[in-house]
Amino acid sequence: MTYAVKEIYLTLQGEGNHTGRAAVFMRFAGCNLWTGREQDRATAVCQFCDTDFIGIDGPGGGKFKSADALADAVAAQWPQGGGGVPYVICTGGEPLLQLDSPLIDAFHARGFEVGIETNGTLAAPDGIDWICVSPKAAAPLVQTSGNELKLVFPQKEIEAHPSRFEGLCFEHFYLQPLDVIGEPAQTAAHVASAAAYCLAHPLWRLSTQTHKMNGLP
Numbered sequence: 001m002t003y004a005v006k007e008i009y010l011t012l013q014g015e016g017n018h019t020g021r022a023a024v025f026m027r028f029a030g031c032n033l034w035t036g037r038e039q040d041r042a043t044a045v046c047q048f049c050d051t052d053f054i055g056i057d058g059p060g061g062g063k064f065k066s067a068d069a070l071a072d073a074v075a076a077q078w079p080q081g082g083g084g085v086p087y088v089i090c091t092g093g094e095p096l097l098q099l100d101s102p103l104i105d106a107f108h109a110r111g112f113e114v115g116i117e118t119n120g121t122l123a124a125p126d127g128i129d130w131i132c133v134s135p136k137a138a139a140p141l142v143q144t145s146g147n148e149l150k151l152v153f154p155q156k157e158i159e160a161h162p163s164r165f166e167g168l169c170f171e172h173f174y175l176q177p178l179d180v181i182g183e184p185a186q187t188a189a190h191v192a193s194a195a196a197y198c199l200a201h202p203l204w205r206l207s208t209q210t211h212k213m214n215g216l217p
């Protein structure tokens with residue numbers, strides 16, 4: 001299997017349950033809910049994406065011809081001698097278009113915990129240590145269990161209302177205010193409405209994108 005990777009970099013997880021934890025982000029190229037091209041956004045299933053996942057031209061990106069080659073590239077980003085458990089977050093795009101058992105095994109062989117951030121439209125293979133599902137619009141949800149459900153809020157589709165997910169098998173439920181780039185007033189309104197929802201429905205916790213506030217990638 002050849003893996004197409006947009007970028008690989010070390011940062012601090014900015015969102016959800018592992019906020020503040022050092023992690024190697026490994027961003028796969030491609031998504032099944034949007035092409036990534038602006039001219040296709042209006043007709044995409046997922047229309048609020050703020051991520052560039054096209055191509056393999058980011059820092060550390062490229063085509064990797066084997067699971068070992070990709071796992072070596074990820075491991076090279078982890079600081080040596082600093083303690084802590086090495087952690088890789090497989091994201092995208094949609095990571096489950098490419099993440100497979102040989103790659104999970106290759107990460108584990110190098111001492112890494114493996115996390116994913118997925119839109120939940122594909123089933124996750126066994127062996128992933130932390131599954132974060134972020135349902136998008138009316139896209140059908142296939143991966144209905146995991147560690148963390150992180151819902152961008154609000155979304156206009158009734159299928160993406162928080163109440164639709166409360167009975168699913170997750171340990172943590174997060175609402176993440178929809179960030180409208182260049183529209184701080186709209187973003188602030190979304191923070192307020194997400195906070196109000198969490199106050200009225202304590203199953204849900206507020207997840208803010210701390211990496212953006214702190215100037216991290």
Ligand code: SF4
Binds near residue numbers: 032033046047094
């Ligand atoms: S599912 Fe995720 S990666 Fe794909 S278009 Fe939506 S936000 Fe972007």
